[in-house]
Amino acid sequence: KKKIFSGIQPSGLLTLGNYIGAMKQFVELQDEGDCIFCVVDLHAITVPQEPELLRQNVRSLAAMFLAAGIDPQKATLMVQSHVKEHAELGWLMQCTAYMGELERMTQFKDKSEGKAAVNASLFTYPALMAADILLYDATHVPVGDDQKQHLELTRDLAQRFNGRFGETFTIPEPIIPKVGGRIMSLDDPSKKMSKSNPNEGSFISLLDEPKKIVRKVKRAVTDSENQIRFDEQEKPAISNLLTIYALASNQTIEQLESQYDGIGYGAFKSDVADAVVSLLEPMQQRYQEWIESDELDRVLLAGAEKAAEYAEQKMIEVKQRMGLIPRE
Ligand code: ATP
Ligand code: MG
Numbered sequence: 467k468k469k470i471f472s473g474i475q476p477s478g479l480l481t482l483g484n485y486i487g488a489m490k491q492f493v494e495l496q497d498e499g500d501c502i503f504c505v506v507d508l509h510a511i512t513v514p515q516e517p518e519l520l521r522q523n524v525r526s527l528a529a530m531f532l533a534a535g536i537d538p539q540k541a542t543l544m545v546q547s548h549v550k551e552h553a554e555l556g557w558l559m560q561c562t563a564y565m566g567e568l569e570r571m572t573q574f575k576d577k578s579e580g581k582a583a584v585n586a587s588l589f590t591y592p593a594l595m596a597a598d599i600l601l602y603d604a605t606h607v608p609v610g611d612d613q614k615q616h617l618e619l620t621r622d623l624a625q626r627f628n629g630r631f632g633e634t635f636t637i638p639e640p641i642i643p644k645v646g647g648r649i650m651s652l653d654d655p656s657k658k659m660s661k662s663n664p665n666e667g668s669f670i671s672l673l674d675e676p677k678k679i680v681r682k683v684k685r686a687v688t689d690s691e692n693q694i695r696f697d698e699q700e701k702p703a704i705s706n707l708l709t710i711y712a713l714a715s716n717q718t719i720e721q722l723e724s725q726y727d728g729i730g731y732g733a734f735k736s737d738v739a740d741a742v743v744s745l746l747e748p749m750q751q752r753y754q755e756w757i758e759s760d761e762l763d764r765v766l767l768a769g770a771e772k773a774a775e776y777a778e779q780k781m782i783e784v785k786q787r788m789g790l791i792p793r794e
Contacts, residue, residue: 468499471604473506476523479671483649483659487610493535501541512587533753544769551777555597596620603636611647631787652686655702683739694726714741
């Protein structure tokens, strides 16, 4: 049976990129295996977070998982810092990883570029991510395209550990969507859409109200042609909008290309916005119900307890393999 793990950082409001690249897959995978979905708060603090805002973002992200369709009867939903073994195995993975391989990670390069102060944890982030996955012997990890490199490192670390100390960890496989694995920023189609982008116009938040969605799509950069066709090299912005439209409306890109043959960007954009609004409205209603209910906190407690059972056993095994003696 598949064992699925994936996490999302409470580093801001969830974007349409997070939904299309990750959460949509999570909802579909619930019926295919044992799933653990994690609000990775320890990852979020690799960049400065305001405590009060972080608290809100953790609950908000958990509510969004449930609003998007994660069923706590089927899947485990948990907060990373509630199971201390994540941090513990994270350290052991730092002791497994090499500086050289961490230095090659493009996420670190992107996120540290131009910053005066960068925390050490931003650099060692992939070791913690490896720990999150290996702690539960996940067989599959659904992620967006940008996390592919971190997944490869996770596999390398697992193999290295197994080679040195004996078979301990399951080697996980990534699951990356073929369409929608990398949704681009609305203001710059050469950069991925990111929830921590300070420019609000660069992303659509899952909580944006309809008017805002319409405005953001209208303002999205395009190109100087006036032709709607999918061509990521020549027309990255229009291709991105086509991808969003296709996934929001359950149509194929080919269908949309022929439907919009000869139609201008203005009309096209207004239909893209409508499709996104129809996708998000029901989710936003369910979100309101979850965020106001203390059922949310009960779900997170049950999730942490279930996850901890597995994680505690796994850590006993890992420490024993490495030669760390038990306390009693
Ligand atoms: P941050 O800017 O803080 O890193 P983020 O938007 O990149 O936020 P993460 O929490 O880092 O979000 O990633 C959560 C999941 O969403 C990961 O599986 C990641 O690959 C996926 N994801 C993030 N951005 C995109 C995107 N633009 N398109 C598709 N998937 C994405
Ligand atoms: Mg990210």
